[in-house]
Amino acid sequence: MKVRFLTLITLLLCLSMIAGAIFVHIFFEKYPVSATIRVNKGESVRQVSEKLYGNKVVNSREYFKTGTRLFGVEREIKAGFYRFEGEMTLYQVIMELTTGRDRLIRITFPEGLTCREMFQILVSKGLGSEKNYLQIFNDPANLLPPEFKGAMTLEGFLFPDTYLFPERATEEEIVREMIRQFMIHFQKASANPAVFQALTSFERLTLASLIEKETSREGERPLVASVFLNRLRIHMKLDCDPTIIYSLIRQGRWDGNIRKPDITIDDPYNTYVYGGLPPGPIANPGEASLFAVFHPARTDYLYFVSRNDGTHVFASHYSEHLENVRHYQVRYWHRKRHKK
Structure with a gap:
């Protein structure tokens, strides 16, 4: 009887250690991330998990949803822009989403500016460096849709509008958003x-x-x-x-x-x-x-x-x-x- 009891205790300890190791591996092992995510007011944990998974911020939608329950923050996720950069753990990602919105910088670009003039405005607001913007400007191949393949620069593709950029957004993320807006309006104008x-x-x-x-x-x-x-x-x-x-x-x-x-x-x-x-x-x-x-x-x-x-x-x-x-x-x- 005593031997069985000790065996059971040993087995339970081993299982606990294995479970603990798995828990640590899932929630506390760091992995590289690089993405900006917008969480809208009223979005469910499932919807947020889809965004995170789609942008490679988490490796598993189920682990994320489970983590919000385990750490008691299922109802604490707040709307806002979140910048995930560098090496993070799933626990850090989950807790980051409870801290509130990133500070947003509002910028209005008048129509008819050149890209260089737009870059100067962005830099004056503390968003990126002109050097990095100009590098992107002169190498747009991976940023533009196929129908504009062959364009030598980004001139013309940054849509003039009012934007809210997260203060930690990268130059490429900002440019991609402006190109996205351009494509929306170009397709709208070209209809019929x-x-x-x-x-x-x-x-x-x-x-x-x-x-x-x-x-x-x-x-x-x-x-x-x-x-x-x-x-x-x-x-x-x-x-x-x-x-x-x-x-x-x-x-x-x-x-x-x-x-x-x-x-x-x-x-x-x-x-x-x-x-x-x-x-x-x-x-x-x-x-x-x-x-x-x-x-x-x-x-x-x-x-x-x-x-x-x-x-x-x-x-x-x-x-x-x-x-x-x-x-x-x-x-x-x-x-x-x-x-x-």
């Missing part, structure tokens, strides 16, 4: 296009960036789109002033003014020198400019000139355009000089 255009998705994006830089008036964007599309159709140079500015920026020569010699600057982005669209976008267009590319106005316009009040006047014939230039530019600046 008004006219057939023999342009690739990348060419449409490039055209949208030109429209974005030419006018800030939403109602004018379909008109500007029609001018550029009409010119492309008859193989007429686009003569888009913002492409001169982008060329000067690329060459480190932009000082805020376009001078007469700049019109002939030898740069592939200069549409006064080179025919067709430039090699890629010159800025990051917003939703209205993307929409205008797929839904241009039906016109025979080939020209437009600024009224100096943020709007433009459009013309179909060169003689008409010259008169508009005389009225809205030559006479305007002549009167302005004589008022000084």
Whole structure:
């Protein structure tokens, strides 16, 4: 009887040790993780476990759910953004989700900024380094959808909007989110296009960036789109002033003014020198400019000139355009000089 009792005790001790070792292995052994997870208010433990498993933060959905019960935090998981980085244990992951939200940084990007300008805003808010952003900017191959394969940079793909970024988000995570938003709006704009255009998705994006830089008036964007599309159709140079500015920026020569010699600057982005669209976008267009590319106005316009009040006047014939230039530019600046 005594021998049986000792054997039973020994067996129970062995089982306890094995169970303890398994428990430690499951919940306290470290493994590498790298992901940002958003937990929404009202999400169940099961829903959270799916997100964690899908982003490789946990190796088992069941172990995670079991752990929340064992550690008494099944009802303590809080909504928010969570950054998991480095080596962590399952226990640390579970407890991290009870600490509350990561601090979020709110950033609004206006339409028409270049990627470099966006990066400077992000860095000024303490989100990443410009060096890391520029490395991603120049090597976008793994970040872009197949339809944009071949793009040499990220210019045009960072959608201008208001974002809430976790303060611990990496540069790549931020860029991926902005590209994700771009794709949502690009697909929305491209649904049911008004006219057939023999342009690739990348060419449409490039055209949208030109429209974005030419006018800030939403109602004018379909008109500007029609001018550029009409010119492309008859193989007429686009003569888009913002492409001169982008060329000067690329060459480190932009000082805020376009001078007469700049019109002939030898740069592939200069549409006064080179025919067709430039090699890629010159800025990051917003939703209205993307929409205008797929839904241009039906016109025979080939020209437009600024009224100096943020709007433009459009013309179909060169003689008409010259008169508009005389009225809205030559006479305007002549009167302005004589008022000084």
